[in-house]
Structure formats: C-alpha cells, structure tokens
Amino acid sequence: MSTRPRRPAKPYRRPKKDPVRVLAFEALRAVDERDAYANLVLPPMLAKGRESGDLDARDAAFATELVYGTLRRQGTYDVVIGRCIDRPLREVDPPVLDVLTLGAHQLLGTRIPTHAAVSATVELARVVLGDGRAKFVNAVLRKIAAEDLDGWLERVAPAYEDDAEECLGIRHGHPRWIVSALWDALGGGRAGMEELLEADNERPAVTLVARPGRATADELLAGDGTEPGRWSPYAVRLTEGGEPGAVEAVREGRAGVQDEGSQLVALALAAAPLEGSDRRWLDACAGPGGKAALLAALAAERGAALTAVEKQPHRARLVARALAGNPGPYQVVIADSTRPSWLPGTFDRVLLDVPCTGLGALRRRPESRWRRRPEDLDRFAPLQRGLLEQALNAVRPGGIVGYATCSPHLAETRAVVDDVRKRRPGTELIDARPLMPGVEQLGDGPDVQLWPHRHGTDAMYLALLRRTA
Known part of the structure; x- marks a missing residue:
C-alpha cells in the first residue's frame, strides 16, 4: 500500500461574474425562452448595465457583438457543436446550448485568444449553470478550439457537397x-x-431620416460620426455605432431611425405621377410609424392629409408618437384594413406595407431566420392578398397603391401582386424604378426588389399599382 501523503484538496474558488457575458447569456435566453427579439430586449439591458456602472460603452459594444454574432451564426455553430458531443443536439439543455454557442462564437467568430475564450465561457457556465455542467462545457469547447472556422467548414462541407x-x-x-x-x-x-x-451576416449601420419640413440631412450631418445615405436625400448614417437618442433632432421627433430601403419605398409612392386630386393619403398598415411619419411630412408639403391605420392599439400608440408634431393634418385610426370603415375610392395614394415573414431584415433580426418556418408563408398569404384587395378598393380610379413588404420571398412579393391583379383587371403596374433616381441594379421592373449586398438596405420590395377602373 502506498505511503505517499495525499495532496491537499484545492480550496473551492467561487466563480467570478463577468457582467458582459452574463448579460449576453441572459439576452440569448430571452430570445430562446420568450421568442423575444434581440433588438428589443438588448437595448434596455444595456441601458440598465450602464446606469448601474457594470458596463461602459466598450462593454456594451462587446455584449452587442456577442449576442448578434451568436444569433447570426447559430446554425453553423450548432453543426460544429454537434460534431463535438456524443448525443443529439436536441438532448442538450437549452441554457447549456446557449453557453456553448456563445463560446463557439468567441472561438470561431471573434479575435479573442483561444485560452481567454474557453476560460471566460467556462467561468460563465459556473455562474449560470453550476460547476457540474461547466465541466461538460469545458470539454466541448476544447474540442471546438482544435480548429478555426475555416477548418471546421472544410471538415463539415463535404457531407453536403x-x-x-x-x-x-x-x-x-x-x-x-x-x-x-x-x-x-x-x-x-x-x-x-x-x-x-x-x-x-453584417451588422448594419444605424440610418436616420430627416423628416421634411422639420429637419434636414445637413443638420444631422453636423454631428460627429455621420455620413450621407447612399440614395435617399433624407438619409444620414451613423458610422461609429452612435446612439440615435444622442441626436437632438431624434429626441425632438424631427428625425427618426429608418432603414434607407423603407425611405425609398415611401419616397417612390409620393413621387408616383398622379392625375387629379392629391389630397388624401392612406398608410393602411402604419405600425410602428416610420413610413407614416415620412409620408405625413411629404404630404404636409403639398397640403395633403395622411390617415395612418393600425390594427394593434400598442402599435397605434407608436404611430401617434412618430407623427406627433407633424405640421400638416393627419389622423391615427385603430382599425383593421381588411375590414375598412372608409368608403371605396376615398384616397389618392395608399401605402400598404403588409405583415410578412421579415426575411428582408435578417441583418437586424438574425434570430428570425431560425424562428420562421416555411408554413408561415401559408399564414401570411391570405392576409396579404386581402389587404391588397382592400387597398385597391380604398384608392380612387387613377390613384396609386404601393404594395411593399420587407421580404424578398416570391410568395410574398410578385405572387401576391400577380394573383390580385388577375382578379382585378382594372389595375396597371407602374414602373417604380424611375421613382428611385440614382439607385442602381433595380432589375427589369416594373417592380423593385432592394438587396443588402447591392443597395446596403433591407431587402424591401415595392410594386406600384394604378387603379384604372
């Protein structure tokens, strides 16, 4: 029998809480458990961390990168993690999988040194999962760390060649x-x-819109870290990840945050040639109010009035907030645009930005790609067609309807327009491309599909229809 003395056990060390990684984990759990959107849950969490003194500006930027980067590459990381464990991925507890994915992103998607990424993630696991499961996390991360992202893709890709x-x-x-x-x-x-x-998979720059008659792009450009938008005369980009709330015009409601693609859609509808009256405009699906605010400002310059309609009361309140202070006449109505309370032929211009899968905004809402399912298209299809039918009823003969959606999926774009036009022969398509002057690579028309890689915008779609009878 050995007579060597036993080594004394290492004293227990309490895990050290890292506020940045704990916040990132909690944001991922909110997305997973509550079907929350990161762009909605993360800002108040960051604000709370700054108020408490736990986070500074650099910490907030790092937490944002951890959350969004993890969500964007989640599918890739799932495949890699699946190669490093001895059970199906679905059998891993969701909180454990969130920690593993967060660690995989640090190892494969950032420049954090391998040792630091593993040790910090294991420490996070000790804080949020306990010591037992932290050992499992440590073992898996060390396997992941054996290759960089390119190396893992070379190992995985042949299975799908x-x-x-x-x-x-x-x-x-x-x-x-x-x-x-x-x-x-x-x-x-x-x-x-x-x-x-x-x-x-690129993080989009924050884009502001100067609302005509209330602010100018030059005013917004007077601040540091800004540059003009590529296409819209009212667009200004924050180039250094600035906080929109720090801009005076945004705080006062004279400017707002709005993707340049959404601006182009509203501007094209407002610029479409029209014969006769041009006094009554309708935004039939107005929430949360960005396009309505721009349209209201453009309408006010012509002496026209905007009616902004939103079915959900909480979204209607957002519309009212966006429109507050508009110099021209407007009204916000809580109503269902598939069952309108207005008479047919009431309006001269109608914007219809329909509910959709949101596949055009995956840069901003990366979790949508994992949350959406093909069957969602079947749910949206009848609603989109019904809304377009009623929009064509709402506009007078000679008036214009702009059918818009933040999705490039053909089932939500051309298929909807073509199906409705077959049932409504008294309509014609207007070429929308000349109404976006200077914008390149707009295709064969007459409708327009914008793209992140070509235009730097969300993948917005627009078809302009004139009611002829």
Whole structure:
C-alpha cells in the first residue's frame, strides 16, 4: 500500500461574474425562452448595465457583438457543436446550448485568444449553470478550439457537397429553405448568393431620416460620426455605432431611425405621377410609424392629409408618437384594413406595407431566420392578398397603391401582386424604378426588389399599382 501523503484538496474558488457575458447569456435566453427579439430586449439591458456602472460603452459594444454574432451564426455553430458531443443536439439543455454557442462564437467568430475564450465561457457556465455542467462545457469547447472556422467548414462541407443550398446555409448560418427562397428571388449564380448571405451576416449601420419640413440631412450631418445615405436625400448614417437618442433632432421627433430601403419605398409612392386630386393619403398598415411619419411630412408639403391605420392599439400608440408634431393634418385610426370603415375610392395614394415573414431584415433580426418556418408563408398569404384587395378598393380610379413588404420571398412579393391583379383587371403596374433616381441594379421592373449586398438596405420590395377602373 502506498505511503505517499495525499495532496491537499484545492480550496473551492467561487466563480467570478463577468457582467458582459452574463448579460449576453441572459439576452440569448430571452430570445430562446420568450421568442423575444434581440433588438428589443438588448437595448434596455444595456441601458440598465450602464446606469448601474457594470458596463461602459466598450462593454456594451462587446455584449452587442456577442449576442448578434451568436444569433447570426447559430446554425453553423450548432453543426460544429454537434460534431463535438456524443448525443443529439436536441438532448442538450437549452441554457447549456446557449453557453456553448456563445463560446463557439468567441472561438470561431471573434479575435479573442483561444485560452481567454474557453476560460471566460467556462467561468460563465459556473455562474449560470453550476460547476457540474461547466465541466461538460469545458470539454466541448476544447474540442471546438482544435480548429478555426475555416477548418471546421472544410471538415463539415463535404457531407453536403451534393446540396449547394444546404452547404451555403451551413457556411453562412441560414436555414436551407431560406437559402432556396433567396436564390429563387435573386436569380443568378452562386457568387451572388454568397455576397447576399455574407451581407445578411453584417451588422448594419444605424440610418436616420430627416423628416421634411422639420429637419434636414445637413443638420444631422453636423454631428460627429455621420455620413450621407447612399440614395435617399433624407438619409444620414451613423458610422461609429452612435446612439440615435444622442441626436437632438431624434429626441425632438424631427428625425427618426429608418432603414434607407423603407425611405425609398415611401419616397417612390409620393413621387408616383398622379392625375387629379392629391389630397388624401392612406398608410393602411402604419405600425410602428416610420413610413407614416415620412409620408405625413411629404404630404404636409403639398397640403395633403395622411390617415395612418393600425390594427394593434400598442402599435397605434407608436404611430401617434412618430407623427406627433407633424405640421400638416393627419389622423391615427385603430382599425383593421381588411375590414375598412372608409368608403371605396376615398384616397389618392395608399401605402400598404403588409405583415410578412421579415426575411428582408435578417441583418437586424438574425434570430428570425431560425424562428420562421416555411408554413408561415401559408399564414401570411391570405392576409396579404386581402389587404391588397382592400387597398385597391380604398384608392380612387387613377390613384396609386404601393404594395411593399420587407421580404424578398416570391410568395410574398410578385405572387401576391400577380394573383390580385388577375382578379382585378382594372389595375396597371407602374414602373417604380424611375421613382428611385440614382439607385442602381433595380432589375427589369416594373417592380423593385432592394438587396443588402447591392443597395446596403433591407431587402424591401415595392410594386406600384394604378387603379384604372
């Protein structure tokens, strides 16, 4: 029997709480457990951390990168993690999987040194999961750390070499069905798809809109860290990740946060040629109010009035807040635009930005790509068609309807417009491309599909229809 003395046990060390990584984990749990959106839950969490003194500006930026980067590449990281464990991924407890994915992003998607990424994530696991499960996290992360992202993709890709869409999805963190839908809408070859998927994984700059008659782009450009938008005369981009609330015009409601693609849609509708009266405009699905605020400002310059309609009361309150202070006449109405309370032929211009899958805004809401399902299209289809039917009823003969959606999926864009036009022969499509002057690569028309990789915007779609009878 050995007579060597036993080594004394190491004293227990309490885990050290890292406020940045704990916040990132809690944000991921909110997205997972409550179907929350990161762009809604993260800002108040960051604000609370700054108020308490736990986070500074650099910490907030790092937490944002951890959350959004993890969500964007979740599918890729799931495949890698699946290669490093001895059980199906679905059998891993969701909180454990969130910690593993957060660690995988630090190892494969950032420049954090390997040792620091592993040790910090294991420490996080000790804080939020306990010491027992932290050992499992440590073992898995050390396997992941054996390769960089390119190395893992080289190991994984051969299994999908006969399925280009699945392979692209794994490489760029998109479900296969979304890759297929985007490819159908984009057309062209694989190189263009690679560019689009890469653009979907880039964090978009914050874009402001100067509301006409209330603010100017030059006023917004007077601040540091700004540059003009690419296409809209009212657009200004914050180039250094600035806080919109720090801009005086935004605080006063004279400017707002709005993607340049949304601005172009509203501007094209307002610029469409019209014969006769141009006094009554309708935003039939106005929430949360960004396009309504821009339209109201443009209408006010012409002496026209905007009616902004929103079905959900809480979203109608957001519309009212966005429109507050508009110099021209407007009203906010809580109503269902599929069952309108106004008479047919009441309006001269109608904007219809329909509820959709949101596949055009995956840069801003990366979790949507994992939350949406192909069957969601069946849910939206009848609503989109019904709304367009009623919008065409609402506009007078000779008036214009702008059908818009933040999705490039053909089932939500051209298929909707074509189906409704077959049932409504008294309509014609107007070429929307000349109404976006200076914007390049707008396709064959007459409708317009914007793209993140081509235009630096969300993938907004617009078709302009004139009611002829």
